[in-house]
Amino acid sequence: MKIVTICGAGIGTSGILKVNAERALERLGIEADITATDVGSVGVVAADAQVILTSPELVERIGKTNADVIVIENYFDVDELAAKLEIALG
């Protein structure tokens, strides 16, 4: 299982999303590799990913992908992350 978190600069917000997605997965008992990257690199980094996590603004920039794109509103809300990840992975 590979999950990619995306932000514009590839630092900061995608890192926070990675940390909290790891917490959400731990709660769900699911193991996955989570990589934080920037939206410009998503085509390469997420080529073999099952799930892409990002914010509402960046969805349209992701382009063509086979991964499930999950939009997260509050990056600090582990409940939101866990619920959305459970739907996507369950």
Added chain:
Amino acid sequence: MPLPPLPDSAISIGLRVDDWRDAVRAAGGALERSGATTADYTERMVGVIDEFGAYVVIAPGLALAHARPGDDVLTEGLSVVTLAEPVAFGHPHNDPVAVIVGLAVTSSDEHVHFVAELANVFNDEQVIPELARATDAAGIRSLLGATPSAGEPL
């Protein structure tokens, strides 16, 4: 890994701004005053939002202003700006923004450690409204678990 130091110079409380650009520039100005960055970095933080939109508004009321590492980052740094009147950044769910945290890192590796610490702090949903209400720099440092300078206690 602890957060970078948060000296008084890196904190502005109850600022009045016209729009999100002013708010981000205030967070950049605070990073500059603390010696973490140059003015170029401030404009790059504005540029990230111009290019990618308001995704930096990662939770209700909070913007994490940042840009990629670069020569304009002298040392890793953190700044906090709170606004007298919240402003809209253009985020569909998390506007308006009352607290701007400015973030500067020198490489994309080091940030992951203290970003995890930021995530710890803000996983308490009360922290953003409490930051917005804080009236002095010590109160803001206490909410974040930050120190005024490297190696000093709270």
